[in-house]
Amino acid sequence: MKKYNIITYGCQMNEHDSENIAGMLDSMNYIYTDNPLEADLVVMNTCSIREHADKRFFGMLGQFKNIKKNNRDFILCICGCMPQQDRIVEEIKNSFSWVDIIFGTHTIGEFPNLLKKRLETGKKQISIVGDSSKICTFENTRRLFKHKALVNITYGCNNFCTYCIVPYTRGREKSRSLDDVVREIKSLSEDGVIEVTLLGQNVNSFKDINGNDFSDLIREVNKIDRIKRIRFMTSHPKDISDNLIECYRDCEKLCKHIHLPVQSGNNEILRRMNRHYDVDRYKEIILKLRKVCPDIAISTDIIVGFPGESDDEFKDTLDLIKEVQFDSAFTFIYSPRPGTPAADFDNQIPDKIKHERFDRLTEIVNESSLRKNKMLENKIVPVLVDGKSKRNNKMWTGRSEDFKLINFFSKRENLTGEIVPVLIDEAKTFSLDGREDIS
Ligand code: 5AD
Numbered sequence: 001m002k003k004y005n006i007i008t009y010g011c012q013m014n015e016h017d018s019e020n021i022a023g024m025l026d027s028m029n030y031i032y033t034d035n036p037l038e039a040d041l042v043v044m045n046t047c048s049i050r051e052h053a054d055k056r057f058f059g060m061l062g063q064f065k066n067i068k069k070n071n072r073d074f075i076l077c078i079c080g081c082m083p084q085q086d087r088i089v090e091e092i093k094n095s096f097s098w099v100d101i102i103f104g105t106h107t108i109g110e111f112p113n114l115l116k117k118r119l120e121t122g123k124k125q126i127s128i129v130g131d132s133s134k135i136c137t138f139e140n141t142r143r144l145f146k147h148k149a150l151v152n153i154t155y156g157c158n159n160f161c162t163y164c165i166v167p168y169t170r171g172r173e174k175s176r177s178l179d180d181v182v183r184e185i186k187s188l189s190e191d192g193v194i195e196v197t198l199l200g201q202n203v204n205s206f207k208d209i210n211g212n213d214f215s216d217l218i219r220e221v222n223k224i225d226r227i228k229r230i231r232f233m234t235s236h237p238k239d240i241s242d243n244l245i246e247c248y249r250d251c252e253k254l255c256k257h258i259h260l261p262v263q264s265g266n267n268e269i270l271r272r273m274n275r276h277y278d279v280d281r282y283k284e285i286i287l288k289l290r291k292v293c294p295d296i297a298i299s300t301d302i303i304v305g306f307p308g309e310s311d312d313e314f315k316d317t318l319d320l321i322k323e324v325q326f327d328s329a330f331t332f333i334y335s336p337r338p339g340t341p342a343a344d345f346d347n348q349i350p351d352k353i354k355h356e357r358f359d360r361l362t363e364i365v366n367e368s369s370l371r372k373n374k375m376l377e378n379k380i381v382p383v384l385v386d387g388k389s390k391r392n393n394k395m396w397t398g399r400s401e402d403f404k405l406i407n408f409f410s411k412r413e414n415l416t417g418e419i420v421p422v423l424i425d426e427a428k429t430f431s432l433d434g435r436e437d438i439s
């Protein structure tokens, strides 16, 4: 039996695509191995969001040259966002001749055929351009977890934030139909799934052919018996509606957490990012969310060193973070992406200043995360257990409803997939430690 491995970079959309690709390989009688070096076939599912991702990818690609040299039957496949850019496909074709199959984000469904053709003819197979208006769903997904699942609800993005490559790689936004999504989640729930994460680049703009919006979808998923937790990723502040905010009041299964990328705390920068909201509107949304759901956890994304960002404009971002008190934030150094408008803006910020700002930002974000986490000390929180902790195999690990990473001790075994009450002993910046509450 041939073995396969998939290396996944980037976001949860890619993670889910990899689960689908794994399902296809399982159906073709390949066997999964977690070691790419002992695999007969490796799929690299790539990300283009920042330059760092490009560098890691090309570094890894180089390493497969020797494997191919020693094993001529070894098959290397590249997919995801990178091949959606012509310049990258050219570079792979010219400099990395040992790549066997290249497919894109709209041609995932063609992968089994491309693989068959590669095996029959021994020739390189490339298929990037697919029908981007068609929505493909897949059977036989190989889920990473039995108890939780990622579910695509929208594909692509129409927002064209000036720094972002995604609208060019993932194409125009499309929504699945509410009925289709609900059918999939019902079937997942029958298969043991109790937590679903609804996925899209911009889930709040979900609108299906029958006029159902995102809040309608959440309300329908909330009715599915065996589902206990609903999450979603990612929201755009410009599309947060009062209807959605009210779901936090009405839908008991909707987890008390929202990831709401703000990107900057300065109006001029937000305008030049093409974000379509200002700082006051962002703060108004946070106030409304906290009014309806006082202990909602709020996480965000922030970019530092956007072209032309002055020190005062950067300080506005620090002020916003201090004021909002996020539970956590993903912080990014602006990375020019060829083909996006901001890459051609004047006044690109020197690396040294970007790094200095990044360090100042991280310090304040971390202070805020620790302060928020400390509020959970000595409290009992329900944790959906993902498995044994990788850091300490005597501990279990999982997520609280507000998406905090919780590591804990328990006297019991086989807790994966259970919701366990955990007494929090110690809060740290990125996780919390505790023990199962048996009182
Ligand atoms: N440079 C830095 N960060 C970026 N992001 C997207 N594009 C870029 C870029 N060119 C960040 C945004 C987005 C997150 C997924 O990645 O903060 O919300």
Ligand code: SF4
Residues within 6 Å of the ligand: 157, 158, 159, 160, 161, 164, 165, 166, 167, 201, 202, 236
């Ligand atoms: Fe990129 Fe903006 Fe679309 Fe998010 S909303 S994927 S940041 S263009």
